[in-house]
Amino acid sequence: MPQHEIEVILTRQLASYLTLPIFIVGSDGTLIFYNEPAEVILGHRFEETGEMPAQEWAAAYAATDDADQPIPPEQLPLMIALREGHPAHGSYAIRGRDRVRRHIEVTAFPLIGQARRHLGAVAIFWEVPS
């Protein structure tokens, strides 16, 4: 496997030190890392899943609105940040691998590195009372 770009490596290292849940995807939307606080909300450890293509993680952490209707993956803040190259925010519910439904707020931003290279996107999220 080739080495990740330095901006992605540093983002992961920062995420691994923060207590805020953080989810990182590469330029093609592949999940490449989430930190320990995110593991609590997603219902399992990153070491158990490893990297996941976008379609797979979107299905695994299915997002639903207040009426419990599915939200298409392309409408998730992370995918908007990745596709449109600007920050995005949203509020919805997810069901992790532990099948618990949790309401979360999500702020996502694109990872645009030196020379304006589009390297992926980062989602910061937190659980809110339902």
Added chain:
Amino acid sequence: MMRVTLWGTRGSVASPGNETARYGGNTACVEVRAPDGTILILDAGTGVRRLGASWPSDVDRVDVLLTHLHMDHIQGLGFFGPLYDEGKEVHIWAPASPTLTLQARLARYLSPPFFPVHLRDLACRLTLHEVPCDEIAIGPFRVCAALVCHPGPTVGYRIETTGAVLAYLPDHEPALGVEDFPQSPEWTSGYGLAADVDLLIHDAQYAASEYPSHAGWGHSSVEQAMRFAGLAHAGRLVAFHHDPAHSDADVDRIFAEATAAERPSFPVIPAAEGAIFDLGQAA
């Protein structure tokens, strides 16, 4: 084939004196020469002045590959003779910043009040190139630049030619924020540049005991450099960018301690000014 000559091995600031005479007091500068006469200069610390003074009169193209623009890597530029020779074609390769072009960044140093001569007034035919970019071909060399972990835009270089591969990462802190260094190759800064090289010239500024109080400054301990070289399967490690406060005796002691602790399976050579390494077949 390539011949690699070290003209400056010190980090941070020049440190001449009797106590540093053996490893050298000049800051970063490395010459890479091909059998056909093509010459690459890696960084333009104070060591580049002597290299310029001995520049072959029949070599008209000069390529200076800067890893970044910290002063210890550019301070010799204003004293590099070929810049003032209208017969020379000089190419400077270096990173831009998110907001300033390479020209604007270099001109901050090469202009008053820091230097009497403006960048635009240099006599040579000067071309600036921003890196990282696609692979560069310079004579028989294929050069690849990639961003690495160091404060501010900073690259390392991988230089390949027939039968020889060199990696140059003089300012690099791949262990920053890594609890048990090294991790897997894909999550290690600089790995792509250094993988399977014949010779790795790498930052080794600190003793292990000094690193914790300097974490985040952009440099490595000798032990970390050894671990990085081991991960990358480098053939040989030249430990570079000695701390200016370290005397020759200090460097000897730090390397002896690091070698005893890490027991590297490859040769580790503390960088010494004037050292020459021939890579590939007879150079």
